[in-house]
Amino acid sequence: MSGAAAHARLTGVTRVYAGPTHVHALGPLDLDVARGEFLAVVGPSGCGKSTLLDVLAGLAAPSSGEAWFEDRRIAGTVPDGIGVVFQEDASFPWLTVADNVAFGLRRAGLDGAEIRRRVEDALGFMGLGEFARAYPAQLSGGMRQRVCIARTLVLAPRFILLDEPFGALDQQTRLLMGDELLRLWRRTGATVLLITHALDEAAMLADRVGVMSARPGRFIAFVPTGWPRDRDSRVVSAPEFGALTAQLWSHLRPESLRAMGQARA
Amino acid sequence: MSEPARQARDALAILAVLTVAWQGAYEYAGAVAVTPPLGTVAFAAHLLGSARFWEHAAATGLALADAFAIAAVLGVLGGLALGLWRYAADVTEPVLAALYAVPKITLYPVILLLFGLGLPAKVAFGVIHGVIPVTLLTLSAVRGIRPVLLRTARVLRLTPRETMRHVLAPAVLAEIVTGLRLCFSLTLLGVLIGEMFASQRGLGFLIINGINNHDVRMTTAVVLLVVVAAVLANALLLATDRTLHRG
Numbered sequence: 271m272s273g274a275a276a277h278a279r280l281t282g283v284t285r286v287y288a289g290p291t292h293v294h295a296l297g298p299l300d301l302d303v304a305r306g307e308f309l310a311v312v313g314p315s316g317c318g319k320s321t322l323l324d325v326l327a328g329l330a331a332p333s334s335g336e337a338w339f340e341d342r343r344i345a346g347t348v349p350d351g352i353g354v355v356f357q358e359d360a361s362f363p364w365l366t367v368a369d370n371v372a373f374g375l376r377r378a379g380l381d382g383a384e385i386r387r388r389v390e391d392a393l394g395f396m397g398l399g400e401f402a403r404a405y406p407a408q409l410s411g412g413m414r415q416r417v418c419i420a421r422t423l424v425l426a427p428r429f430i431l432l433d434e435p436f437g438a439l440d441q442q443t444r445l446l447m448g449d450e451l452l453r454l455w456r457r458t459g460a461t462v463l464l465i466t467h468a469l470d471e472a473a474m475l476a477d478r479v480g481v482m483s484a485r486p487g488r489f490i491a492f493v494p495t496g497w498p499r500d501r502d503s504r505v506v507s508a509p510e511f512g513a514l515t516a517q518l519w520s521h522l523r524p525e526s527l528r529a530m531g532q533a534r535a
Numbered sequence: 536m537s538e539p540a541r542q543a544r545d546a547l548a549i550l551a552v553l554t555v556a557w558q559g560a561y562e563y564a565g566a567v568a569v570t571p572p573l574g575t576v577a578f579a580a581h582l583l584g585s586a587r588f589w590e591h592a593a594a595t596g597l598a599l600a601d602a603f604a605i606a607a608v609l610g611v612l613g614g615l616a617l618g619l620w621r622y623a624a625d626v627t628e629p630v631l632a633a634l635y636a637v638p639k640i641t642l643y644p645v646i647l648l649l650f651g652l653g654l655p656a657k658v659a660f661g662v663i664h665g666v667i668p669v670t671l672l673t674l675s676a677v678r679g680i681r682p683v684l685l686r687t688a689r690v691l692r693l694t695p696r697e698t699m700r701h702v703l704a705p706a707v708l709a710e711i712v713t714g715l716r717l718c719f720s721l722t723l724l725g726v727l728i729g730e731m732f733a734s735q736r737g738l739g740f741l742i743i744n745g746i747n748n749h750d751v752r753m754t755t756a757v758v759l760l761v762v763v764a765a766v767l768a769n770a771l772l773l774a775t776d777r778t779l780h781r782g
């Protein structure tokens with residue numbers, strides 16, 4: 271078995287958290303992510319979305335099944351070419367914005383001029399130019415998340431995984447951050463997997479939305495959105511947009527009810 | 536009132552209260568226990584001009600520097616290692632806390648048997664006072680580190696060494712400086728006690744020797760000088776501490 275066709279692939283993956291509680295968090299599930307695709311994943315809370323990301327990023331090993339990235343089996347470490355943006359603020363508080371963004375490049379041993387060029391470019395792209403010398407503590411939550419995105423972006427990952435990156439932001443900021451994410455995706459040609467709990471965010475940004483069941487999470491539907499590649503947040507006012515979110519919700523509603531029942535039990 | 540001005544005012548107020556208390560102690564106990572403030576300051580100034588005093592001060596300084604360096608390095612590295620190795624930390628932490636509660640003076644005979652009289656015993660006694668608090672504070676700093684920062688280190692494909700140096704160390708630095716401040720005061724305490732009981736040199740020896748020879752003036756003046764030096768050193772470390780915690 272190999273992952274030849276897809277950029278990233280999961281086959282028969284499950285993940286069980288051992289220990290006294292023994293939580294079967296995920297799967298068994300299969301997933302193919304095409305090269306250059308923007309895939310969104312929605313699912314009820316606690317269904318295993320973050321666990322799915324951990325397995326795809328190589329941060330956690332599947333309990334059974336296999337995870338593949340660029341025709342190599344993921345085992346033990348995060349493969350080169352993968353970038354992750356977490357839900358929580360992961361900026362380093364002891365570094366300035368510019369040093370945060372330069373962090374990965376310095377570890378990779380690039381020369382100073384090249385680092386400066388790439389950092390400046392990423393800061394400009396994320397609208398952080400004026401804040402290069404500020405510390406994260408001086409920035410808003412949204413700006414810190416941008417710092418984390420910029421820190422990932424400068425490394426030019428071929429597969430970017432984002433775990434509810436805009437969860438903490440207000441609605442307007444989320445729409446604008448979504449636009450930035452789309453620009454980034456178009457510019458880099460990277461494959462993007464976005465985990466979100468917001469149906470409208472998934473419907474507006476993705477080429478395809480994977481809907482997950484209640485825990486243990488599996489994919490119950492994949493809904494193509496049909497948007498052109500050069501879309502932006504204004505698709506929310508397109509006539510198809512309402513139908514799309516309604517379709518997602520009709521898949522998700524019974525699962526969310528089930529998840530609520532699990533939480534109560 | 537500006538921040539430095541307020542601090543200066545507070546320092547002066549504390550100084551005034553201490554001077555009054557000191558004078559009060561003198562009025563109460565008389566010259567057999569302490570000498571009064573003014574005379575003591577004069578004698579302390581005289582001591583600062585004598586070569587013999589500086590020999591003793593240098594002996595204490597040397598022991599303190601050795602002990603502080605050893606306690607700081609052992610404590611910080613030990614705390615980091617324990618913090619990273621969860622199982623060992625779970626086992627060791629209560630043991631360390633219990634050990635720390637042992638009155639260290641009871642270990643003194645053992646230290647003397649092991650090291651004999653002189654510098655090594657003083658250093659060892661300083662180390663056993665200072666090393667445990669800095670270990671425990673470093674350990675708790677490592678445990679308090681946000682997991683997402685360590686996950687970020689993995690995503691950035693850092694080696695364990697790079698993670699230690701570029702993520703863990705800076706994340707725990709501010710807490711460690713607090714630990715070092717505590718370590719410094721306690722190490723000084725340990726060294727002075729060591730000098731009182733097992734040495735012919737050092738400020739601790741001068742203090743105890745003053746008591747034995749009924750040279751109250753000497754004892755009081757040396758205590759005064761030690762207090763002033765310790766307060767200054769602490770203020771320096773505290774300033775560093777504050778700068779780091781602001782970030």
Ligand SMILES: Nc1ncnc2c1ncn2[C@@H]1O[C@H](COP(=O)(O)OP(=O)(O)O)[C@@H](O)[C@H]1O
Pocket residue numbers: 287293294295313314315316317318319320321322485
């Ligand atoms: N380290 C862990 N140990 C035990 N159970 C866990 C652990 N992490 C997550 N879980 C459980 O696994 C399930 C899926 O978690 P997660 O992947 O975080 O869900 P989601 O991101 O969809 O909200 C949840 O029921 C959660 O409580």
Ligand SMILES: [Mg+2]
Pocket residue numbers: 319320321433
């Ligand atoms: Mg999650």
